Amino acid sequence: MEVKKLFALASVTALTGFVATGLTAACSSTEVVTIPNEAGTSSGASSGTSGGAKKSDAKGGTSSGMVVGDDDDVAPGDDDDSTPTPTCLNKDPIDATKYDYTKVAKGQKAACTTKELSDFSAYYKAHASDMDVIDTWPTAVSEKCATCIFTDATTETPPTSWGPMVISLDDQMAKQFNVNRGGCIEAVSGKEACGRSYQQFQDCTIDACLKDCKTQADFTKCRQDATVLTTSCKDAFTAVKNDCGEKTIGGYETACKGTTYTFEGPIKVLCITGSGGSVDAGKDAKTP
Secondary structure (H helix, E strand, O other): OHHHHHHHHHHOOOOOOOHHHHHHHHHOOOOOEEOOOOOOOOOOOOOOOOOOOOOOOOOOOOOOOOEEOOHHHOOOOOOOOOOOOOOOOOOOOOOHHHOOOOOEOOOOOOOOOHHHHHHHHHHHHHHOOOOOHHHHHHHHOOHHHHHHHEEEOOOOOOOOOEOOEEEEEOOOOOEEEEEOHHHHHHHHHOOHHHHHHHHHHHHHHHHHHHOOOOOHHHHHHHOOOHHHHOOOOHHHHHHHHHHHOOOOHHHHHHHOOOOOOOOHHHHHHHHHOOOOOOOOOHHHOOOO
16 A cells, blocks of 8 residues: 555656657657656555656656657667567556546636645645645645645535546545546546546556556556557547547647646646636647
């Protein structure tokens, strides 16, 4: 359980999109693809949470992504430098539709300030390992801001919409948080189906690594394994392409990208700018 918690704490440091880079990889002749990570919990990553740990700049990658197929990973003298190193990714098919998703809450313009978002991130950096971080985290910002950020899904009556961060209970009845990046994707795309399939895909990728990975290092390496797109989460990946559009998902992901932590993007969109509705992916769209 403690190992799973470590996985979760590392998971919120990812920055860019998984899906758009995956679309590029699926149609590209190069073996190099960038795959960052999503979301997280503070008390054990379970079904319905997404996560992974960030890897800093690597050959062929970006400043906020992780690289799969990096030539530097190949031992000198290896005749086949295109063969990826096996990871602890569980390739058994996963039905991502089993993960809960509730439509996104309406954006609240100026519910938070940019300074509050900075304070919120700083508090997490300082207190991420605290067992009670979920209970104390709201004190880092004003009550109005905290109300916009957090959705309490631990109550007997389920909430009718989700904000940027959803508090729920894991299998051991401990509180956990899930970064609702799918909700942000829904807000900027204007399509609930797009947000739903995006979040469920992210949840699928984390579960594919949580099942068999035993250490933080193994989990991190697993999160770089692009074969998740063609094995365990193949159907979930296809759903994102169908519901969001291969040429527009990149723009949606860019709009929901955080600076340091994944939760920053959804908070910015839903609680600072209060934006929503369809956006033009423009030059950020990924075209195979």
